[in-house]
Structures are given as structure tokens and as C-alpha cells.
Amino acid sequence: MANDENLAPGLNFIRAIIEDDIKAGKNGGRVHTRFPPEPNGYLHIGHAKSICLNFGLARDYQGLCNLRFDDTNPGKEDVEYVDSIMADVRWLGFDWAERLYYASDYFDRLYEFAEHLIRSGKAYVCALSAEQIRAYRGTLTEPGQDSPCRERPADESLDLFRRMRAGEFPDGAYVLRAKIDMASPNLNMRDPVLYRIRRESHHRTGDRWLIYPMYDYTHPISDALEGITHSICTLEFEDHRPFYDWVLDNLPVPCHPQQIEFARLNLNYTVMSKRKLLELVEKGFVRGWDDPRLLTIAGLRRRGYSPEAIRAFAETVGVAKRESMVDMALLEHCLREDLNRRALRRMAVLRPLKVVITNYPAGRVEEVDAENNPEDPGAGTRKLPFSRELWIEQDDFREDPPKKFFRLSPGKEIRLKHAYYIRCDEVVKDGAGNVVELRCSYDPESRGGWTKDGRKVLGTSHWVSAAHAVDAEVRLYDKLLSVPDPAAEKEERDFKEYLNPDSLEILKGCKLEGALAAAKPGEYCQFLRQGYFSADPDSTPERPVFNRSVTLRDTWAKIEKSGQGK
């Protein structure tokens, strides 16, 4: 694994708890965590934070981390999701070895424990309907009322429970409930439901079960059976902790893990909830779960994010209990920081403008040396063909240059990276007045980008030899939403109304240097002066397709935007 674990994680509050536990000899000094997704959707950057936290803790304290699927609600869950989740966790760089578990693996034991609870008078079968249970539960400020079934004798509950399992009753006829306290100020303690009847086929157990355990009942037991020491979950489960402890205190389980809650990750200009993600995918607002505009792990991967960058991000945002909204700029920074070190530099002209070097012989081709990565001399160099006709970026020429514009304009000289100085002598326009070609002259003495007289040039542009260029499609992405936080807008509107209409821009006829045609997904490169790009899975050598993962920082764009460049 890369060395991002040297990032000095610092002591977040969870690490502090763990170190105290180790010092106190709790759990025999053992650290055992788990990542427990429900297989009902694709993983996103928020899950990545949890994955990095749980697996990172195990790594740093010589412990273990399990992968466990919390699959207690058939119908919502599917193998498609378990497969994608495993692939994503692996891609992120984590390994659960042989410790792959499913809550559904515990259905038999969960059932035995339920009978135990009934026998010890801690649970009863309730005949109230879902609506009645809600009514009996009371409200936030008023206590609930006992169910008429609450005092049902244990043997009667046991009999009913067995018949629930045997399929004697229709869905919803009965439910198994814990007997705790209907007047508890914590609603989760007002005789929560343990089991419900559900005639639904399960993706792993098929039709073997007709009753399914609830998350709140299943989770503590699963944790205990796996010997988990620290059960880390998100803030909304804080109120569930008393019940988590109640279950473990009332059952003969091997150990009593500690539940610890942290704040989930929020990022601006995007959506993270499964519901919204699913809606965007199903209604076709994006191309699928792996659409590069989505912060799903699959989307980030396709966008060209590296696992190293995502891990560094998870480390950098920290772990705390306060709800926060992290700036997307931090995620982008983490990608740039990783890729700057290792991405090979390549030349690619996205919006081409023809340049003809009038004093360069037609038909002549020479090769110039180009470094592959100035940050890493070990990356070596490559040869680039230079000829009379070239492509440069349209943005690199201005007929009427504003102040502080360092690039090419009539009569001005710039350097073509790694090649020669060129001067713009003439601007060729079409009938509509559009600039279609630049006639330039080059300084033969400036080969490599230096001149003997030492004269300086303000700008350096990337370029591609027209005769040698490879045509490609390049997809540019921008923020998914046009506002940082839809929930913070004055008027409450559906989040889809805040979708950024320009989140995807497809460029065709981009001109790439030859080496790029063979690029494969998962390889990272920098298009010089533009950003980091990665081949899309749609890409073929005959028809290359690239995704822009993130732009480079752009000082000129800032100057222009601030109005200084006028």
C-alpha cells in the first residue's frame, strides 16, 4: 500500500478511546473493527471515510477489520451490490482476508437468542398492527402505552414465535418485541421490534426464512459473535446505543463490544444520500452508478481518482462528532497532490487552433526531447515530433491581448514547450471573422526552448504536431450541483433543480500526442497545463476517450475572473 498512512493521522477521539483501552488492557489489548454496509446500493466517498477509519484502525493497532454485509432486509438487497462493494473496498486498498461475513449467516443463532429472550421474559410476541404500535409508542414528549400483549406468558410467546417462523401467519400479523420500557424518554427503548414476518426471498438464504431480524437486534449480536471490540457507526445511531447495550447485557454473548459514533462526511456541491443517488441513476440524470460526476467509489474511479488520493482525503478530513460540510476543493487538492508526484506529463490540445510555421520546411519532421515528469527524473523522457503544422490551444492566443496575458498574440513571441520560440506574424480568419489559423515564424536557434541571447518569453504553450496528432474525445466534468448546499437555500426546492446543467462537457476532435492512444483506465496522466486525465473505459486505441479528473490550479483564470486581466 502507498505511504499515505504516514500522514500522521493525529489522535482523533476514536483513537484516543482505543489507546486508552489498550493501556487499560481492555479486550486483552485487542483491536477488532468491522465495516458493515447493507448491500442495497453502491459505496460512495462517505463510505470510504468509514472504510479508511475501520481498516485504518486495525492496521495501525495491529488489529483486524471484518467486512460484514448487514443483510437483514431482503427485497432491498441484492448480490449486484455485494459484488460492487467488495470490488470497491479492494480497489481502495483494503483486505479483509478470510473475514467476510453476512448478518444472514447468523440467522440461526439470532433466532436461538430470540427464544432465549422470550424464555427469560425479555421479549414477547405482539399482535398489534404497525399503525397500532406507532400509536402505542407515544410521542417525543408523551410516554407510550403498554401493548395488550406485553404480559403474554413466555411459553405462549414462544409458541407464537415458532409458528411465525413456520409460516402459519401472514406478513405483519405478529411481531417479536423486546420488553423494556414504554415510558422511556428514548423512543428506541419503548419495546422495539426484534423480528417481523416477511415473505420475501433473501439473496443468500432464499426462502428459508419467513421472519427477519431487525438491524438494532442483529447488529450488537453480530459484533459480539465476531469478537468486535470497537463498533464504529455514524451519529444517528447514538440514540440506539442503549438498546445495543441492552441486547448484549441480556444475552449470553461472548463479549460486549463498544459502540462509538462519529459524524458522517458531507461535501458541498454534491449529493451523497443513497436515495438521491438512486434517483439520479434511475431517472437518467447521470449515466449510471459509475458516472464520473458522482462521488460513488465507482464514479471516482472512472473519473480518474486514485485510491491513494481518496485515502489521503479520508485521513485529512479527520474524525469527529460535529456535523460538517467539507469543501470539495479539499478532495481535489488530495488528487492533485498525489498525481503531481507520479502522473506522466503529456501534451494534448483540447480546443485546437492551427499554427503554421512559415519558415519551417514543409515535410520536415524532427524530434524534441520531453521530460515525462519534472517531479520525478526517474520517469525519463520521450521524443515528440515537431513539424511545420501544429495545433495549439485556442485559449493560448488572443488577437487583442488583455493586460497580464502572457500568451501568443500578433507580433508576440512565446515558447512551445520543449521545442522552439515562435512569433505570431499573421492571423488568418474565415468569412465570419473567426481566427482559423496563425502564421508564425520560429527561431531555429531556440531549439529545446532556450535562446543564446538569453531573451525571455513570458509564456510557454503546449502543442501537438498536426500530422502526428491522435484525435480523441475528452469529457470535462464540473460540479454536480450549482449550489454548495441545497438544504441551505432560502426556498426549499427539490435537489434536482440545483443540478448543474454544465456538469458535463464533451469535446470531440481533441488532438493528443501519440503515446496517449494506448492509455488505459487506471493510468493517470497530466495534460500539460490543463489538468489530470485518465482514459475512460469507453476508450479504445482507435477511438480514445479521456476524462478530466481535476483541473490544474489556474492562476490566469483567477486573474481574468477578478478583472485584473483587462
Add this chain to the structure above:
RNA sequence: UGGGGUGUGGCCAAGCGGUAAGGCAUCGGCCUUUGGAGCCGAGAUUCGGAGGUUCGAAUCCUCCCGCCCCAGCCA
């Protein structure tokens, strides 16, 4: 008007009674064959507010205020 949490610069986040780390972003400057990268520097007299304890408080106490979560047979 129940319960559980949480409030430190624009965004994150350390700090746990001894006089406000760090990162991102921003703004200057240097450097530069990427207006990239790198380097240097700037910014909270102040920690939601008000009182109190103390030689000393972001840290302890009291009261107040804001924000988040909870009334699924979802997880």
C-alpha cells in the same frame, strides 16, 4: 414544552487549567521551459453568548442561545 448530541478563522480540525497546532481555501512575494509544482510570508487579541471559580479558562461551574438526530414491522 421529552431524550441524545454538537458549537474553535471562509471550510475542516488539534487543544483536556498555563496563555490558539496543522491542512484546504484566500491574499502577498520569490522562483519557474506547466500562469502547474516548489519556497517564503499574511491573517482568530480570540474559541456560540453572558456570568462565575482561579494568579491564570477554549479548557472547570452556572445560566442562556444556535444547529443536528430520534415517534420504520429501514439500515
